[in-house]
Amino acid sequence: MYSDLIEKYKKIQPSQNAVRILTERYFIKTPAGEFIEKSWHDVAHRVARVVASAELINNPALENLSKSEKLDYIKLLEKEFFDLLASRIFIPNSPTLFNSGMGVDYELLYKPLEQMELDDYSKIIQMRNHLHMLSACFVVPVEDSIDGIFTAVKEYALITKAGGGIGSNFSSLRPNGSFVAGTHGKASGPISFMHVFNSAVSVVEQGYRRRGALMGILNIDHPDIMDFISAKKGNDGEKVLRFFNISVGIPMRREELLRIYERDGTIRLNHSKWHGEKEIKVREIIQKMAQSAWETGDPGMVFLGEMNRYYALYPHKEIISTNPCGEIGLGAYEACNLGSIDLAKLYTQNGVDWDALEKATRIAVRFLDNVIDVNVFPIDKISKAVKESRRLGLGIMGFADLLYKMDIPYDSEEARRLAKNIMAFMALHSHEESSKLGEEKGNFPLFEQSRYHTEDDFVPFSMDESDYDEEIFEHFRNVAPKFKRNVAVLAIAPTGSISNIADTSSGLEPNFLLAYVRYVNKQNSDEREPLFYVNEVLKQKLPEDLINSIKDKLVEDGTLKHLEIDEEIKRVFVVSHDIKPIDHLLMQEAFQCYVDNNISKTINLPNSATVDDVVEVYIEALKHKIRGLTIYRDGSLQTQVLTSTKSLKT
Template sequence: MALAMPPNLPTPALTRNAELVLAKRYLRKGPDGKPRETVKELFWRVASAVAEEEAKYQASPWQVPELALAFYRLMTDLKFLPNSPTLMNAGTPLGQLAACFVLPVGDSIEEIFDAVKYAAMIHKSGGGTGFSFSRLRPRNSIVGTTGGVASGPISFLRIFNTATEQIKQGGTRRGANMGILRIDHPDILDFIRAKEKEGEFNNFNLSVGLTEAFMDAVEQGRDYELVSPRTGRARGTLNAREVFDLLVKKAWQSGDPGIVFLDRINRDNPTPAQGEIESTNPCGEQPLLPFEACNLGSLNLALFCSKGASGAGEVDWEALGQTVRLAVRFLDNVIDASRYPLALIDEKVKLNRKIGLGVMGFADLLFKLGVPYDSEEGLALGERLMAFIEDEGHRASEDLAKERGPFPAYPDSVFPARGAKPLRNATVTTIAPTGTLSIIAGCSSGVEPLFALSFTRNVMDGERLVELNPVFEEALKDAGLQSPELMQEVAEQGGIQSLEALPETLRRVFVTAMDIGASWHLRMQAAFQRHTDNAVSKTVNLVNSATEQDIENLQEQRASSVKSMDSVAEGKNDIYKELESIRKKLSSLTVTAPFQGRVIELPITADTYFSENTPIATFVDDTAFIL
């Protein structure tokens, strides 16, 4: 029986953008398509449904009603938010709460179309899917049962893409997929070129699975073997440097394919007895075994800044630690509360009980502390924060193991041999892109810098109002520099690096994504990755003048512990093209409810262009939220 919502629950303080997003995509709708629950009811629905799982565990120190209130405050204070499917589906008949899944694609017609069917079921329930196509025999291989020849992974990738086109995730957005092919697959050149035609495979992020052996061959300039996954025999050779150059060229042209370091990922595989990890979720931050799913959640770091004795801002470590521990309990309960679309997934998820606690609002926290993103101090703070979250998260998982028992696969995992204490969860930390979650929380996305400090809003009477990032606006007030003229200039520029009238101290701290060198983006990703069980979703922004050599240099920095990487060159990626077309139409469009960037009413369908694997834009119904 569902818990009744207590009277006088606090109302969350949300931005207008957050209210719009919740109304369009998260609040339950009636037959007329209008919301039939309030924001308070949504958060209570989620809090109570997740808290009710606590009754299964007799050793818990919590009573269900008290825990439901704690979960409600955790979310409505905006200190932590779970992934979108949990907000959408907890306490509903659908009840599917996981964000991301990985499905195997075997080398037979039956296995391939089973994967297509399973993916459709997952997309319908609100999840995203990752696939490795590396098991499929290469094009023109002989098919013994028919005497014909195989069409290869690319042809089947097209089938998955078409199927996805017809299914919306939970009825709210088109399905998202990750497709991975090993660098030593005989069809790798076709895969690298797969997105040469604009609009091709538009429902997939593509990544090449790199190996240490391949990267060694690149460095030595020698050939490497292509291996048939069906026979295990060599099917020829390619020059590693030439293949790497092609990979760089295509990434420079369109942002695809990305790269995934398979050996690096599997070194951190906590359950190698269950097999190798072949794929990740669509955004790349969650490596998973076949049929695994992961429940994600993010801490809003911007809210853990307090004034110290000197009056300067400092991190509230005590509050952060308490929030981490409650969030880990929340996410472990989500595993039990979720209804999974397949029995195979239910079994695998509860065998390993992986969760992914991450962060958002990091750029806002840096602003508040006066620390530049692209600085050694910024890197050190990022690493210290994630090390603290990892330590506190693992302690919380150890405590849950005492209450509830370790994850069932613990005896066969890597932890006993290390002398580690039993854990409730095989993994605890992941850093997701938090596209819409950061809008709800009113903060910056993931560990990304802001895309712009200021923007212009058109109001109904044609007046143009300038909106500034609130922390930047406060800094201008403190320095006595705020003026309508300056605000307009910042709005036109998007950033302040060219405004020499502003003090160097301000310009140094308030940097945006395109102000930051690509190597700093990658170093920040590595700083967080060193203390993250799974992986870190991070965009490496490159200016329009970025060269292929720039991308090559980044991709060769694999030793920095990064598990995957996507690069976005301004003007060369579909999202940037979309933003450019929007910018040209500004004079004729109404801009409403701004957050960090323009929020523009557009004549587009619900998910014409939705992307959560980048902090640049999120499209919801007829509104484009440009971060």
């Protein structure tokens, strides 16, 4: 039952690793460095209170209540949010944890719930300052002029200062060497300007908590595409475009690119300010991408056409880029706030607790929708775009640990079936909740132009024979045409930091390692001591003496693969590198079929993989219902902008 799970996990203390991360980056301190927050529950109190206060500005139904009824309603909601956060069953993206309450008197943020008055909630709303920025994902347009480019540079700096990750599509910039009328000179092209953005964010950070994280996209038909593909070459993880992940944008449908590839066809390069004529074989482009990704992990591929195919506002609005890790496709000046439910905590002896998952999903949607209204953005155009479509990104973490608990191997049909059903179930209940909120508080302002309203049987994801398909169709046929609060609701983020806070596996990813050692300072001393970490679920499944006897080898290998233990256990406790690329891809597809935004997933390849193996993954990707692709070959340069769970833990 939901309430039993909440009570159980509220009592479980975050691990030493989680507390270290919270202490270093999340607990609020006074300007003098004194900790105001000392526990995860303190953070949960602050965030729940601030997010509940949104009801005062977004809930018209509250107008008809007396003052004391209003107060009771908001307090009840605060309690509901607090319980969910305190249990760590649901955690919003880092900026919500960092910035909720920025500018507000501490006394209002931490006073006991019983003492809260309606005025206190109003004051919280009034006192928020310009850094009360709670979203992780942004897309900024870059126009083809010096004025436009440097406006965007300033916008990058402001968003990075507030803690957001930013993506842009640089395809509007005229290619290197093309004519500039005003100066009779030559343009230096998109890649040269990406270096300017990179330098700008390199000197901006959010306190000591977060540095810049950027996504740079260039469409496959831009004349500079071949140079772009190798733009991070020579990157040693430090120097070249270090704050950027880069991806080739595919504006057409996946199937179309595949058709061109299969008949060995070409792409005609074009830009309105370019007078050159050039066609390039798709196979040549793909080969170069594979070579570069084999070497450095970059570029990825983003299927923009696929995102727009399922975008409820397309063609009135268009998705042009994603955020740095790819889970959210956005139009110009859009932003999105994320949050993730830890599936591993929803496991009971009877399997997944579906009732608890429904309840957590519904409360999380309400929470994330409220975040939009208490958010303060550094740029007015962003506030406007966000309020017009109210996009949310509710997702999951802890999937790999859930599979361990259920004795299901990640690379199995059974795991994919479970993934599909979990995501379909969440899609159903989150969309129902978004429609309920639409009825209660109002639809998103662009609702009447949206395909929910104008197109028969529009569903914002592809579907694929889950147990909930009938109910999902029924919802989009009968309810969604009338009510919808949010243009999109779901996304699966990497959860690089929040999964560590939740002590669970990240996003939909398999675990990277089953064991590792970290050296930590001894208390009150400079000496360091080894701290062994072994996956918690494995510890529960294997007897302690067995764990102790294999510990050293496990730490060395990270996997059970080479150990002499029960084959059944080995089959279940797989890690990333035990899993074939195709099985990574199939899992991405299983989830994506029920996600209206996108998914952040890395397809891991062994160090021995060849460039041709990478090409093969690309071609497979074009055949599957996914919206983007990132590959990483073991041991190749780690170029990812963000700290993966693995590198955080090792």
